Amino acid sequence: MVVRIFIFIFGSCIGSFLNVCIHRIPKEKSIVSPGSFCPKCETSIKWYDNIPLLSYLFLRGRCRNCGGKISLRYPIVELITAAFFVVLYLELGFSIELLKYIFLFSLLTVVSFIDIEYHAIPVHLCFLGIIAGLFFSLEPTLRLLKSGVFDLGALPLYAAFKGLLFGFGFTYLFKFFGDIFIDFYLKLRKKESIEGERESLGLGDVDFMGMVGVFLGVKSVVLVFFIAPFLALGYSIFAIIFKKSHLIPYLPYLSLATVVTFFWRDRILSFIF
């Protein structure tokens, strides 16, 4: 129990750091310095007002200095990250796998919230994920080679590369035909764009799916690709009716689909077949 509490606290601290990333990366500011400050009055935040989850509660969501509202995103990201850390620990125990998936889930959290807040896809973060994923598959690959396994198909590094290419290719294929369809639709309706967009999927989505392939493999790419639209459906209908918009941030749904696939892949696959 003590270990879980410790991991929860550690996770919430990392969540606090992810909040900094979400706030600063789209603005191309350093994520290391300066320390945290209130975005409204720019006073630097004292350590005792910067305790994950608790400070938000004690301050009742307001800056101590200017009384400006602190975004609810801060405690939400801290809570999500802490919960991910504990659940992943229960699933994987202390291992390199745990580090690998903590990295993936942290990245999913950051790209999702950046998409929600800035409607931007941080492509270089997906590339960071791809490189990290390949790196994490090195260690188990070397371990297998050392134990005398030379079957290419069994090597994690090979699976990661296959997943990467498949993630890119599969998603790009859908983007290619989706774009042709949208072109056709726009010509038919004599419109220039749909709310400024002319693409079915962005290249950022393609990169994201490459990252999913590296971490989770070929089958998971297909699952994530087809689960995400179902998860997005509810909010899409809400956006069309109430916001009169067809555009929704899509990375949160791809991320959510990745989490669902990670935990329940075998059950979903055995349900389908």
Ligand SMILES: [Zn+2]
């Ligand atoms: Zn302030």
